[in-house]
Amino acid sequence: MADTLVALELLEPGIYLLRIQREKALNALNSAVLDELSSALDALDGKADARVVIVTGQGSKAFVAGADIEAIHQIANDAAARQFAEKGQRLFQRFQESSIIYIGAINGYALGGGLELAMALDLRIAAETARLGQPEINLGIIPGFGGTQRLGRLVGPGRALWMIASGEPVRAPEAQAMGLVDAVTASNELMDECLRRARVLAQKAPLALAESKRMVARSRDWTIHEGLQAEAEAFSALAVSDDGREGTRAFLEKRQPVFRGQ
Ligand code: COA
Numbered sequence: 562m563a564d565t566l567v568a569l570e571l572l573e574p575g576i577y578l579l580r581i582q583r584e585k586a587l588n589a590l591n592s593a594v595l596d597e598l599s600s601a602l603d604a605l606d607g608k609a610d611a612r613v614v615i616v617t618g619q620g621s622k623a624f625v626a627g628a629d630i631e632a633i634h635q636i637a638n639d640a641a642a643r644q645f646a647e648k649g650q651r652l653f654q655r656f657q658e659s660s661i662i663y664i665g666a667i668n669g670y671a672l673g674g675g676l677e678l679a680m681a682l683d684l685r686i687a688a689e690t691a692r693l694g695q696p697e698i699n700l701g702i703i704p705g706f707g708g709t710q711r712l713g714r715l716v717g718p719g720r721a722l723w724m725i726a727s728g729e730p731v732r733a734p735e736a737q738a739m740g741l742v743d744a745v746t747a748s749n750e751l752m753d754e755c756l757r758r759a760r761v762l763a764q765k766a767p768l769a770l771a772e773s774k775r776m777v778a779r780s781r782d783w784t785i786h787e788g789l790q791a792e793a794e795a796f797s798a799l800a801v802s803d804d805g806r807e808g809t810r811a812f813l814e815k816r817q818p819v820f821r822g823q
């Protein structure tokens with residue numbers, strides 16, 4: 562797998578690692594990387610055991626330093642540019658629509674398309690040395706892989722506009738303070754913290770885990786009435802599922818539950 566741009570490996574039962582490995586270009590996203598990411602998501606779709614995937618970048622310097630600037634420069638016309646943007650947007654949307662929980666292990670620069678990728682994941686854990694930003698304005702463009710839409714939803718419109726219109730990156734602690742990342746760790750503890758969280762999640766009842774993600778992810782799109790209705794539907798299905806019965810019975814019998822994903 563050494564010469565592939567994206568590696569997918571099983572770390573432990575239920576937990577996979579997805580690594581972008583184009584270190585010499587700081588893991589910048591060109592079309593080939595996007596295609597390999599898409600294939601990795603296809604592969605994950607076929608793995609019934611996959612519960613949690615940790616996404617990271619190769620090396621200690623960058624998570625992903627953006628869409629590939631040379632590739633953007635070579636785009637021939639606006640139709641091709643639109644295709645490139647929509648390709649990235651569709652790909653990142655797949656992370657959100659999957660029932661798998663994706664944890665971003667932000668090991669360094671998460672800029673442009675790198676921050677857009679991180680924002681499409683479910684949890685973001687950053688090394689204290691990481692820097693996150695949308696510097697596209699400095700290239701005379703704007704984010705095209707979802708950044709203008711996802712950033713404001715996470716940090717509010719004022720901070721989002723500042724980051725996008727100034728291009729100034731933030732360091733990990735500031736990103737945490739504004740809700741852009743969920744935790745900050747020492748660089749050498751990043752993977753341990755991601756794995757710790759992945760293990761917590763991977764042992765939960767699979768259907769309830771998937772519904773937890775779906776409800777929270779979709780809550781941004783729904784009105785409160787739609788969301789409450791969807792929650793009641795999901796709750797009622799889970800309450801009478803085998804795992805729902807098992808979980809409540811195990812509590813009453815003072816033992817650990819055994820979940821089967823049914
Ligand atoms: N696209 C293509 N190549 C990129 C890249 C990107 N987004 N980001 C970095 N690279 C390449 C550099 O061109 C360089 O290649 P080279 O060794 O062939 O010259 C290599 O990665 C290392 O980057 P370099 O700039 O030398 O490292 P640095 O430590 O001086 O700076 C950054 C690191 C992240 C601050 C700087 O690379 C940068 O600003 N990158 C672009 C960020 C950006 O604008 N992203 C949004 C793109 S839409």
